[in-house]
Amino acid sequence: MSFYFAIVGTKDNPIYEAEFGTSKQGGDGVARFREEQRSMNQFIVHSSLDIVEEVQWATPTMYMKCVDKFNNLQVSCFLTAGNIKFLLLHDQKADDAIRQFFTDVYDLYTKTLMNPFYEVDMRITSGVFDGKVKQAAKKYL
């Protein structure tokens, strides 16, 4: 089970992306996408942005479960208060685990935003952030 995670800003610009595999049931945490599949990941996630923008006005919740399907892959979305989108591309259903993962990343994102030198829509390049996201992925996914 592999995951592709991306944080997209208010101008549809990527802020952060990461790939991981599942650590449950003996998985080693390394993503296993086929090479062609890998380059498609970004496009699939990008195209689901349209759907997110439609759905976001229909519901006041922050965690929108599966917003889009492509072949056998699903895209789940979490929308923050400031309209930042967390998108996760995955191949199996895992609603609760994904929700907990998103909540953790939301916590990390808010902490990043508290940095007065970090503006909204800037890329997140902190190694610490990267490490913590991977840790959260290992814990929940």
Add this chain to the structure above:
Amino acid sequence: MQRGDSLNSPFVPFSPNPSIQQGTPTSTPPLKHTLSSSTSSNLRYSSSRKSIYDRHLNRSQRSELSKASFAFLFGEMVQYAQKRVNGITDLEKKLNLHGYSIGQRLLELLLWREGRGAKRETRILGILQFITTTVYRSIFNKPADGLEKSRDNEDEYMLIDNDPMVNSYISVPKEMSQLNCAAFVAGIIEAVLDGCLFPGRVTAHSVPTEQLPAKTVFLIKFDESVIERESVLG
């Protein structure tokens, strides 16, 4: 004139955020490249290896700030801005910008603190009530004094504050009587609205009355797109 021409710049040139300076667009470097270069250590870590990610976000929730320190800081902020602008509208714009970056952070923080059941606002009335109660209470410890809808224009709303705390130690000379330093709070409100995708302009106007000489009205004027969307949503 651009901040960071190097390939390692995390700076995105396009953004609606007015606090980011406009520069000529350059091609943004691919993400993988930026991430790998961050592991080379020109980064300095504190000796206790703690980063901002280790602080809990609720840590400052119940702490209060003395009015005197804030008044001092705000006074300096106004003076700093005043030296760099010519004109009242520019000064108000600068104060608005200062408040804008605060509002962006406040929005995320407040919604995070609501916890699991947090709901994003999708209607105009919802977001205005959020600002009147939650946002105002978190900054000034009391909700705003009134919220009104303009009878003449569909897209204008007014938030009333009988005594804005930021103006309590600011004295405005007669030649600048049009200036209202609550433009700072207007910036905070504008950022909260922009973040929730209700673009518009927020300006502060003083409307002194007999009992309330410092009464201020924040005029919130929404863009057309917001009104259209609101009517579609029913």
